[in-house]
Every structure is written in C-alpha cells, then in structure tokens.
Amino acid sequence: MAKNEVPDWLNNSLWSCRTPQQPLTPSIESEDTNRSSVNLPVPMPPPAVIRAEPRPEIVSPLNSSSNLHSDDENGSATISSTEDISRQDQLSQELSRKIIDMVEVRRLASQGVPDGAGIRATVWKLLLGYLPTERALWPTELAKKRSQYKQFKEELLMNPSEIARRLEKSATLENDGTGTDIEGKGVLSRSEVTQGEHPLSLGKSSIWNQFFQDTEIIEQIDRDVKRTHPDLHFFSGDTPFAKSNQDALRIILIIFAKLNPGIRYVQGMNEILAPLFYVFRNDPNEEDAANAEADTFFCFVELLSEFRDHFCQQLDNSVVGIRSTITRLSQLLKEHDEELWRHLEVTTNVNPQFYAFRWITLLLTQEFNFADSHFIWDTLLSDPEGPQETLLRICCAMLIIVRRRLLAGDFTSNLKLLQNYPSTNISHLLYVANKLRVKSAG
Amino acid sequence: MVLVLALGDLHIPHRAADLPEKFKSMLVPGKIQHVICTGNLCIKEVHDYLKTLCPDLHITRGEYDEEARYPETKTLMIGQFKLGLCHGHQIIPWGDLDSLAMLQRQLDVDILVTGHTHQFTAYKHEAGVVINPGSATGAYSSITYDVNPSFVLMDIDALRVVVYVYELIDGEVKVDKIDFKKTTQNAN
Numbered sequence A: 001m002a003k004n005e006v007p008d009w010l011n012n013s014l015w016s017c018r019t020p021q022q023p024l025t026p027s028i029e030s031e032d033t034n035r036s037s038v039n040l041p042v043p044m045p046p047p048a049v050i051r052a053e054p055r056p057e058i059v060s061p062l063n064s065s066s067n068l069h070s071d072d073e074n075g076s077a078t079i080s081s082t083e084d085i086s087r088q089d090q091l092s093q094e095l096s097r098k099i100i101d102m103v104e105v106r107r108l109a110s111q112g113v114p115d116g117a118g119i120r121a122t123v124w125k126l127l128l129g130y131l132p133t134e135r136a137l138w139p140t141e142l143a144k145k146r147s148q149y150k151q152f153k154e155e156l157l158m159n160p161s162e163i164a165r166r167l168e169k170s171a172t173l174e175n176d177g178t179g180t181d182i183e184g185k186g187v188l189s190r191s192e193v194t195q196g197e198h199p200l201s202l203g204k205s206s207i208w209n210q211f212f213q214d215t216e217i218i219e220q221i222d223r224d225v226k227r228t229h230p231d232l233h234f235f236s237g238d239t240p241f242a243k244s245n246q247d248a249l250r251i252i253l254i255i256f257a258k259l260n261p262g263i264r265y266v267q268g269m270n271e272i273l274a275p276l277f278y279v280f281r282n283d284p285n286e287e288d289a290a291n292a293e294a295d296t297f298f299c300f301v302e303l304l305s306e307f308r309d310h311f312c313q314q315l316d317n318s319v320v321g322i323r324s325t326i327t328r329l330s331q332l333l334k335e336h337d338e339e340l341w342r343h344l345e346v347t348t349n350v351n352p353q354f355y356a357f358r359w360i361t362l363l364l365t366q367e368f369n370f371a372d373s374h375f376i377w378d379t380l381l382s383d384p385e386g387p388q389e390t391l392l393r394i395c396c397a398m399l400i401i402v403r404r405r406l407l408a409g410d411f412t413s414n415l416k417l418l419q420n421y422p423s424t425n426i427s428h429l430l431y432v433a434n435k436l437r438v439k440s441a442g
Numbered sequence B: 001m002v003l004v005l006a007l008g009d010l011h012i013p014h015r016a017a018d019l020p021e022k023f024k025s026m027l028v029p030g031k032i033q034h035v036i037c038t039g040n041l042c043i044k045e046v047h048d049y050l051k052t053l054c055p056d057l058h059i060t061r062g063e064y065d066e067e068a069r070y071p072e073t074k075t076l077m078i079g080q081f082k083l084g085l086c087h088g089h090q091i092i093p094w095g096d097l098d099s100l101a102m103l104q105r106q107l108d109v110d111i112l113v114t115g116h117t118h119q120f121t122a123y124k125h126e127a128g129v130v131i132n133p134g135s136a137t138g139a140y141s142s143i144t145y146d147v148n149p150s151f152v153l154m155d156i157d158a159l160r161v162v163v164y165v166y167e168l169i170d171g172e173v174k175v176d177k178i179d180f181k182k183t184t185q186n187a188n
Helices: A030-034 A082-095 A102-109 A120-127 A135-156 A160-171 A207-227 A240-259 A269-281 A286-290 A292-311 A322-336 A338-347 A353-361 A370-382 A387-401 A403-408 A411-419 A426-441 B021-026 B044-053 B097-107
Strands: B002-007 B034-037 B057-059 B073-078 B081-086 B111-113 B120-125 B128-133 B150-157 B160-169 B172-181
Touching (some): A120 A292, A135 A240, A160 A207, A292 A353, A292 A387, A322 A338, A322 A353, A353 A387, A370 A426, A387 A403, A387 A426, A403 A411, B021 B160, B021 B172, B034 B073, B044 B057, B057 B073, B081 B097, B097 B111, B120 B160
Parallel strands (some): B002 B034, B111 B128
Antiparallel strands (some): B120 B128, B150 B160, B160 B172
C-alpha cells in the first residue's frame, strides 16, 4: 500500500510514548529501523525519528490483508526485499556453520525469521535448546530424542489390559500364552488377583483406577484439540492430513499430562502447542517433517517449562503465578506510560486480568492471526532476556500502541478493544517493545 | 478393552433388599461398556439402576421377573466373542454342564452366561465356556440357602478374555481372575 495514505496524526510523538524530540535512530542498531513503522511519509517528520523507508516487511499474505482501522497501519506486503533476503542468507549461513553462534542467531532471529527458506523450524529448535550448537551432533541427538519419544508413546498409551498382560507374560513364561484355549472339558482354573488390580478397583495405586481418571483428562484434551484453529485446514476439516495432525497434538498433550502429574493438562496448552507443531510439520526437510511430533513434544516441554507456573491454579496468588505476572505488566505500563496506566486502571477500572490473562498464558497466540504470531514468537524465543520478560514488554507495547483509543474510551469500549485486539503492523509492535527495553535500561 | 458386567439373580425386593454396600461402591458409571443380566431382578427399579451403570443393558427373563417382556435367551457380539445369555431355570437338570453345553451349541456362542443356581461356576468344554455369575445379592436359591454374593466382570480384548470374579466372603470382597483365549477360526 502506498505510504501516502497514512493520516498524519498517526505520525507523531504518541508512538514513542515520551518526548518527541528524542532522536531514537542513533541509539538503535541499523537493522531495527527496518522494522520501524513503515508508512510514515517522509515529509511529516517532526518526531518521526522513524525513518520512512518502504519497509521490507516479511509479511505473510494474511497480514497484508489487515484492514485499515482508524489507527492501524498497513502491512506492506513486499515479499522479498533486499534486507529480507540478506537476513535470510545470513541466517542460513549461520545455520550451516559447524558450530553455531547462538548470539548471532538470536540477534538475527529477533528481527523475525523470514519465511522463504523454511528455516524457522530449525531456528526454533536451536533457540529452545533442542538441537545442540554443534552441528555434527545433530543426527545423534535427534535420533536419541525421537526414540525416547517413541518409548514414551509405547509405555504411556497402553490400556490396563495390555499392561496386565505384559506383566503376566513376564511372570509366567512357562505357560503357553497364560491362557487356556477352549478345548477339553472341566472347570476353569481361577487365580487370585493381587493387590487389587481389577477393573473396578478404587485404590489409588491401581492401574485401572488411574486409567479411568486419565480418561477424563483425555476427553478434555480431545475436545480442545478438535477446537484448535478451526479456520486452518492444517488442523481442522475432514482430510486425513488434518486428522493426523490432530492426532499428533492429542498424543503429545496426553503424554505431557501423564508425565507431569502435577500440572496435567490445562485448557490453553493446545494453543501453545499448535504453532510449534505447525512450524515443525511444515519443515521442508522431509525427515524432520515426518518426525515433527517427537520434536514438537520436547520443544513444547521446554517452552512450557518457562511458563508452567501460569497454568497451575494453586500458584495463582503466589510470587510466580499468573497474578503476579499480570501485576508486573501493570508496573511496566506504569513505568513507561503513567497517564495510560492511570486511565486504564484507576479511571476506567479495567483490571488487567480481564485482558492480560489470555495474552500472557497463551503467549499472544489468540490475539493475532496465525502467521503474525509466528513472528512474535521469533522475537519471544530469541530474546536473550528470556521469553517472559519479552512477553511483558510486547504486551506493554500493545497497550501503548492503542493508547489514543484507550484514553478516549470508557470501561466497555476499552475492554472490548483489548479483548479483540485490532490487527496491527507486527514489526512496529515489536519495534516499540524493543524500545521499551532500551528505555528501562537507560 | 471392553468391560462387560455379568450379574443376575438379585431377587430384589423379595429375597434381598439391595446389593451389598461394597459392591455398590465399586459399581460406578463410566467404566463399564455392557451389562448382561441373567434375570430375576425382579422389579423395574433394579432395571433402572442397572441402566445407570451403562446404557447398553441386556436382560433375559427369570421365572420371578415382573417384567414379562424380557426374552428367554439372547445372543450378542462383543469384540470377537459371541456371548449367549439365558436365565437357566429352563435347562434341566439345573446347572448341569452337558445340558448347558447343549444350549450353547444351540445358540452357537463362545461364552454362555446363565444363572439360577446362585453359585459362581466357570466351566469349559469343546464348544466354549459357560459362566454362572451367581447371585449379586446373595439371595437364597431354589436349591440352597448358603449363597455368597458374587458377580463377574469380563475384560474382552481382541481374542482374549479375562474374567474377574468378585465375591463377598465374610464381608470382604475377594477378586479372582480367569484367563482364556479363543483360538481363531473356532467354527464349532
């Protein structure tokens, strides 16, 4: 879209949420300006510290159709520009080294991983620590992890009859198949059942009882998996492809729930899993794509380990729980934009829990369309400060970007806005988020 | 892994008031896929109770049942097994293996479940297996007063059946199990 169409009131200091005179360009690396809000026309610059260059946004077709809300920006869908290609090349080059320099990869990835070369899957695996930095070790590591996952599947997905059968088989090897065939005549021999291992057992240690308890969780997982991203053909629909993807999601979540009895399954984990699986499954490398399920499982565990306290209900009110994280977001907003903070929390009484809960627990997957959330996750995963800090900064940036509308709105309209966050230029969002870091550092 | 509950001869309210407490606490809905009942419930309330355990309920008529419309015999297919159901007061001598085997060949089933004797038994012969789940309430029978409450839970898994026998002896629930496999292509 042409850059001239942006109204000029967009083009002023409100974006930078502090005094407009500050020249921000010098303090930021040159690459960052590439992600700046593109369409600000050159002639109107006053605070426009943001260079107006036709920004090479690596925007997916979905984002380019972002509608022109009153204060949204257009995503310019220039698919390949020189900066993009160069970043893609740089990344590919980095990834092909013998020993990968993680600092460099993080730096490049934090600006967004270009879609072109299909390297996102590998980058994410590196960022989550699934692949070691030494390239030569990759085949052995992958093989080891994948076989471990296969073992998990075999052990944990057995139903109790099979488990009982296996136990018996190992116990009585001399009997031919531990079962009498139906031949001959006479009373069938009875054997005593040990330790209450019968299907109606109510004992806590009984495998049957555990099985029936797990069944409830499995039903919940099943329901959620069926509802994941109903608009994407990858996940929903009747094709065998979609079904196999749903099955993979389901199995990953079931195994996670069984391996983590403390946290089990909580609604929402499916949303965090979906982008991971999608990216890995669409890896152009066929072997990796075929093993996407195993890889996704381990990366999911890794990603969730940072955020698992948010899912534990008992920890809600503790220092690590979701409430305290939301409070931190609130503090961050207060630090950077006191006026907005005051208006939101004091004047209009919009409790951050109403909107930030979903933002934070689901890592912003529900606020933006699917492709955009991949970009956000690029930054989230690659930031050296850690995903949680980055997430808070991005949430804060989300609030600041729509501050005009928030300041003008009352409780209802603000809540409505924040719960249905308007689509924005992702690069601009990430740019503002990045600036928040620079500010608090200085 | 299909769980099938087999019980019968409750004789509620005439000879017993209710199932034993320990049995009732174990029988919760959601675990069992089929219930087969040999008969002599005797009243509709018991039918409703069994229906809450599992919607798939099969009953045959016992001589004291107040509901006249249960069939005399029933056959059903669960997994790879054909099950036959009959109360057993029709087969004389009561509880005789050979006569029951005749009924089994007549119905052409792998597992025949009958009652009436109020004693748990499990026999096998060439044509298949005969199981008597006994009386779930421990009601006295036409033959004897000395009856322990018992019922049977079958775990049918492809070609293998594990039969769990639950008996209430001296106030304690004892569970035994019996294992058997069906040879494939058993075209008896």
